[in-house]
Amino acid sequence: MTADDDGAGSAGREPHEDCLALFEDAPCGYVLTDPTGMITAANAEFHRMVGLARGELVGRRTLASLLPVGARIYLETHLLPVLEHDDAVREVSLDLLRPDGVRVPVLLNATTTANAEGVRDLSLRAVFIETSDRHRYERDLLTATQAAEEARREAARLAQTLQRTLIPPAPPEIEHLSIAATYRPAGDGSTVGGDFYDIFQLGPASWVIALGDVSGKGVEAAAVTSFVRYTLRALAIEHPDPAETLRLLDRALHAHETAHYCTLVLAHLGRTADRWTIRLSLAGHPPALIRQPDGTVRELGIYGSPIGLLDGPEFHTVSHELGDETITLYTDGVTEARHRRLLYGERRLGDLIASLPHDPVEITEGIANAVLDYQGGDASDDIAIVTLRATR
Amino acid sequence: MFVHGFGCGQDMWRHVAPEFERDHRVVLFDLPGSGEADASTYDTIRHGRLEGYRDDIIALLDELDLHAVVLVGHSVSAMIAVLVQIARPDLVERLVLVTPSARYLNDVDYVGGFGEADIDELLDLMSRNHLGWQDPLAALVAGSDSSAVKDELERVFCRTRPEIAAEFAAVTFRGDNRADLPHVSAPTLVLQSREDSVAPLTAGLYVKEAVPDCAFEILETRGHCPQLSVPHETAAAIRRYLDVSVNSRTA
Numbered sequence: 001m002t003a004d005d006d007g008a009g010s011a012g013r014e015p016h017e018d019c020l021a022l023f024e025d026a027p028c029g030y031v032l033t034d035p036t037g038m039i040t041a042a043n044a045e046f047h048r049m050v051g052l053a054r055g056e057l058v059g060r061r062t063l064a065s066l067l068p069v070g071a072r073i074y075l076e077t078h079l080l081p082v083l084e085h086d087d088a089v090r091e092v093s094l095d096l097l098r099p100d101g102v103r104v105p106v107l108l109n110a111t112t113t114a115n116a117e118g119v120r121d122l123s124l125r126a127v128f129i130e131t132s133d134r135h136r137y138e139r140d141l142l143t144a145t146q147a148a149e150e151a152r153r154e155a156a157r158l159a160q161t162l163q164r165t166l167i168p169p170a171p172p173e174i175e176h177l178s179i180a181a182t183y184r185p186a187g188d189g190s191t192v193g194g195d196f197y198d199i200f201q202l203g204p205a206s207w208v209i210a211l212g213d214v215s216g217k218g219v220e221a222a223a224v225t226s227f228v229r230y231t232l233r234a235l236a237i238e239h240p241d242p243a244e245t246l247r248l249l250d251r252a253l254h255a256h257e258t259a260h261y262c263t264l265v266l267a268h269l270g271r272t273a274d275r276w277t278i279r280l281s282l283a284g285h286p287p288a289l290i291r292q293p294d295g296t297v298r299e300l301g302i303y304g305s306p307i308g309l310l311d312g313p314e315f316h317t318v319s320h321e322l323g324d325e326t327i328t329l330y331t332d333g334v335t336e337a338r339h340r341r342l343l344y345g346e347r348r349l350g351d352l353i354a355s356l357p358h359d360p361v362e363i364t365e366g367i368a369n370a371v372l373d374y375q376g377g378d379a380s381d382d383i384a385i386v387t388l389r390a391t392r
Numbered sequence: 393m394f395v396h397g398f399g400c401g402q403d404m405w406r407h408v409a410p411e412f413e414r415d416h417r418v419v420l421f422d423l424p425g426s427g428e429a430d431a432s433t434y435d436t437i438r439h440g441r442l443e444g445y446r447d448d449i450i451a452l453l454d455e456l457d458l459h460a461v462v463l464v465g466h467s468v469s470a471m472i473a474v475l476v477q478i479a480r481p482d483l484v485e486r487l488v489l490v491t492p493s494a495r496y497l498n499d500v501d502y503v504g505g506f507g508e509a510d511i512d513e514l515l516d517l518m519s520r521n522h523l524g525w526q527d528p529l530a531a532l533v534a535g536s537d538s539s540a541v542k543d544e545l546e547r548v549f550c551r552t553r554p555e556i557a558a559e560f561a562a563v564t565f566r567g568d569n570r571a572d573l574p575h576v577s578a579p580t581l582v583l584q585s586r587e588d589s590v591a592p593l594t595a596g597l598y599v600k601e602a603v604p605d606c607a608f609e610i611l612e613t614r615g616h617c618p619q620l621s622v623p624h625e626t627a628a629a630i631r632r633y634l635d636v637s638v639n640s641r642t643a
Contacts, residue, residue, distance in 0.1 A: 077616060
């Protein structure tokens with residue numbers, strides 16, 4: 001077989017006849033226009049797409065007239081300026097509008113053409129490929145994406161609702177005591193964290209503050225948090241000594257079918273003879289921080305075992321009479337906040353508290369903001385902070 | 393001063409502006425959010441009204457210490473130019489409004505050419521076609537050579553950040569400046585395209601009737617951008633108008 005035979009095609013036609021046949025019978029729509037957009041040639045597939053008979057297009061319709069109004073604006077304000085500038089547009093997704101009102105989604109590629117003098121003008125060569133099926137598929141994908149997004153938002157709403165049941169909206173008003181508390185979720189707040197705090201009353205001048213961190217995250221951790229919180233409430237009523245309450249809580253969590261454990265600081269506040277006494281016990285948790293009005297900071301509490309982790313745990317209660325100092329309880333989201341690989345740390349926290357005004361709100365918010373700033377605003381762990389101070 | 397409209401940037405004037413450079417000082421710029429304008433100049437709230445763009449142009453004219461300019465605005469910027477002239481008559485000696493429309497949506501006794509659904513469709517189309525915006529961006533994300541991406545970004549004409557384009561489209565096509573037109577106090581030329589599906593003849597004629605001292609010329613072309621389709625005729629029409637109004641003034 002020679003090259004000539006090859007070029008003549010299998011039906012024995014001239015090459016240009018093959019080309020004409022390709023134009024006319026191509027499985028995509030071909031359109032030529034003059035510089036004003038008037039259609040000067042169109043093939044069978046394009047006639048089929050726009051639902052017009054031969055004779056209804058060439059010399060009678062402009063490309064714009066085959067588009068819905070919104071697409072016409074797009075053609076005029078975007079596509080033609082780009083064509084005029086770059087001589088081509090590719091993969092433009094549009095609808096063609098048939099006389100019966102049906103829209104045919106298409107992909108359009110178009111180029112400008114040069115006239116006899118070699119000057120390019122807006123005479124166009126355009127190729128249209130119908131994308132009805134693909135378009136439907138894309139719409140389905142879009143719908144699925146939107147449904148997934150909605151489900152994600154719903155999950156985040158659930159998480160936030162659940163979180164709110166674990167964190168009091170605001171600390172209660174307590175006579176002769178000023179309390180500030182804050183909770184900041186990790187990341188965008190869409191997962192339930194393990195940190196919690198609770199402040200509740202036992203008697204006329206008797207209050208309990210619990211602040212803790214259940215291991216892990218998510219719904220299962222939240223269920224354990226809930227368990228710990230309500231068990232604590234029940235136990236604290238019967239047992240005024242925090243170490244005793246923690247011992248019983250430890251047994252209760254051991255009996256609970258869960259692998260989650262918990263660290264906790266539990267404080268009992270009682271007021272007699274115009275003074276508050278705080279009795280405090282730690283369970284695998286960092287000590288509370290006492291700040292004197294002169295800015296000196298020291299720890300309060302004796303280390304104890306985490307709740308629900310060890311056999312033979314140990315808990316110790318320390319007692320402290322409140323003068324004019326502030327006492328801050330916090331979770332390890334504060335000290336274990338990281339900037340690159342560097343921990344925020346207890347020393348930095350102590351220095352920060354020393355530098356803040358001697359006021360529970362200033363101290364609580366000051367710590368939370370400093371720790372978030374330290375992490376560049378993107379907290380990897382949630383944090384809870386409670387600060388209190390006796391008032392007259 | 394030439395002000396481009398909705399869609400592309402100052403490049404829209406590249407065939408027309410040079411024809412005035414020999415005897416005029418020509419000012420070209422990109423509106424915030426369009427063309428090569430610094431992204432930080434765009435403000436969703438400020439530019440949620442045409443008055444935001446108006447104030448930008450006034451600030452620009454003041455900064456350049458220009459007075460009594462010929463302000464040429466295309467498409468939506470014809471209305472921005474009108475707002476500039478009304479707010480600061482000292483800055484604008486004559487207005488040239490290329491394919492203007494005071495309101496794109498149809499109204500009682502008014503044919504703007506569009507319904508709400510058409511505008512929604514336009515916004516949908518724009519979200520489906522980012523025309524070279526997402527591609528270089530995607531390449532950037534993929535971590536390819538940043539200088540190549542930069543070249544690509546510079547090469548792509550008519551690229552606007554999609555969410556800004558959508559906001560500009562909404563401001564443009566949902567606006568109504570019909571009540572402003574009678575307050576124009578500068579001599580004005582309306583250049584109308586013979587066939588324009590964005591600013592139809594009815595829209596151009598409305599502007600002509602409402603602006604007190606208004607000349608009107610139809611350019612024999614089809615489409616919304618005569619400065620691209622018939623740039624020489626567009627420039628010639630502007631020049632004829634400037635000559636006539638200068639002559640009548642001196643006479």
